[in-house]
Amino acid sequence: MLLSLSRSRRYIAYYSLSGAAAACLSVAFMHSLCRVKMQFRTVLDVKVVDVEKRRNPSKHYVYLINVTYSDNTSHIIYRRYSKFFDLQMQILDKFPIEGGQKDPKKRIIPFLPGKILFRRSHVRDVAMKRLRFIDDYCRALVRLPPQISQSEEVLRFFETKAEDANPPVE
Secondary structure: OHHOOHHHHHHHHHHOOOHHHHHHHHHHHHHHHHHHHHHHHEEEEEEEEEEEEEEEOEEEEEEEEEEEEOOOEEEEEEEEEEHHHHHHOOOOHHHHOOOOOOOOOOOOOOOOOOOOOOOHHHHHHHHHHHHHHHHHHHHHHHHOHHHOOOHHHHHHOOOOOOOOOOOOOO
16 A cells, blocks of 8 residues: 555656556545544534535535634534535435434434525525534534544544635625
């Protein structure tokens, strides 16, 4: 495996390849490194603390989530409701038994509060009302058994992204 190669061997392998192949190898190596790093940093706690209006690319609200990681760091991340929905679909697809698809009584994956249709004048009210339910959902998610709470999908969702480090200024 590439990760077990010594540093000098990686450089030799990198430089002996053509430009495109070397770039692919470099990207693959960095992706592997990120996945290994993600496996060692898990999510200990989450708290949805607020909602914030965004205007780019269109008007929408994001939830501000304070995430505490196993490496004793804590960051604020920003997620739209649609990203929670995408995560929920990925988890239910990956863990059908825990999602109650065969036996609803055995469901352990929390329910995500549903999408609400509303008039434009009530958007913030709906986002604020949904905040507590989104918070309950996130907290329940990170307290699930490790095969779910530490799955690649959950860790990727709660990982700090570039747009979290530099949120747009309104």
